[in-house]
Amino acid sequence: MKKNKILFFVLIAAGGFTALQSCGDKRAPGRTYMPDMQYSRAYEAYTPNSLDKEGINYIPQPVEGTIRRGDLLPYKVPNTPEGYVQSAQVKNPLSLPLTSAQMSEAQRLYNINCAICHGAKMDAQGPLATGGKVPAVANLTTKVYVDMPEGTMFHSITYGKGNMGSYASQLTREERWMVVEFVKRTQLGGAAAPAPAAEAATATENK
Numbered sequence: 001m002k003k004n005k006i007l008f009f010v011l012i013a014a015g016g017f018t019a020l021q022s023c024g025d026k027r028a029p030g031r032t033y034m035p036d037m038q039y040s041r042a043y044e045a046y047t048p049n050s051l052d053k054e055g056i057n058y059i060p061q062p063v064e065g066t067i068r069r070g071d072l073l074p075y076k077v078p079n080t081p082e083g084y085v086q087s088a089q090v091k092n093p094l095s096l097p098l099t100s101a102q103m104s105e106a107q108r109l110y111n112i113n114c115a116i117c118h119g120a121k122m123d124a125q126g127p128l129a130t131g132g133k134v135p136a137v138a139n140l141t142t143k144v145y146v147d148m149p150e151g152t153m154f155h156s157i158t159y160g161k162g163n164m165g166s167y168a169s170q171l172t173r174e175e176r177w178m179v180v181e182f183v184k185r186t187q188l189g190g191a192a193a194p195a196p197a198a199e200a201a202t203a204t205e206n207k
């Protein structure tokens with residue numbers, strides 16, 4: 001019985017001591033018990049490298065020089081005035097002409113992402129342009145844009161230009177090239193693509 005009492009007091013004392021210790025510095029985050037359980041390895045991409053200190057080995061960004069399976073090679077021309085000039089030499093890497101499914105998909109993507117400013121007919125009559133929300137929207141039916149090389153168009157929608165933002169995060173490289181091809185075809189009177197067909201949905205599977 002006596003032994004039990006002693007054990008009891010020892011436990012209380014130890015508990016109190018631990019409690020006091022953990023309240024020591026309120027600003028310190030404290031130590032993580034079993035960090036592997038605290039932070040999941042698989043899904044916390046883009047977590048700051050500071051977790052390396054905890055012995056947690058994240059891969060915050062894709063390894064330099066790697067691309068997703070099925071993806072186009074990265075676009076290396078820099079977002080500089082020289083890069084803009086250089087972009088004129090860049091050719092569409094997709095195999096042309098696009099299939100009718102790809103064209104329908106490109107038209108769908110154009111209508112979603114571009115028509116709000118450039119208009120369904122590419123004549124700068126989109127609601128944001130006519131409503132005055134976005135000034136100086138390019139009329140893609142005019143000569144300067146009809147003559148514009150596809151590479152320059154790709155460059156501008158990749159990095160943005162003037163009042164137009166970048167589409168690099170909304171559209172994959174492949175989709176951007178498809179949209180550029182759609183714009184070019186339409187400009188050259190190559191009649192807007194056939195009405196979107198059900199098959200269009202399969203065209204983006206390989207994103």
Ligand code: HEC
Nearest residue numbers: 113114117134135136137138153156157161162163164167
């Ligand atoms: C928010 C409105 C807006 C949207 C949406 C938009 N644009 Fe633009 N776009 C502009 C404006 C404004 C300019 C003129 C930029 C300049 O020269 O200052 C422009 C210019 C362009 C040019 C000419 C670029 C150059 O180098 O002069 C192309 C090509 C173009 N847009 C294509 C697209 C495509 C394709 C999309 C959809 C992926 C798109 N735009 C979406 C507003 C928009």
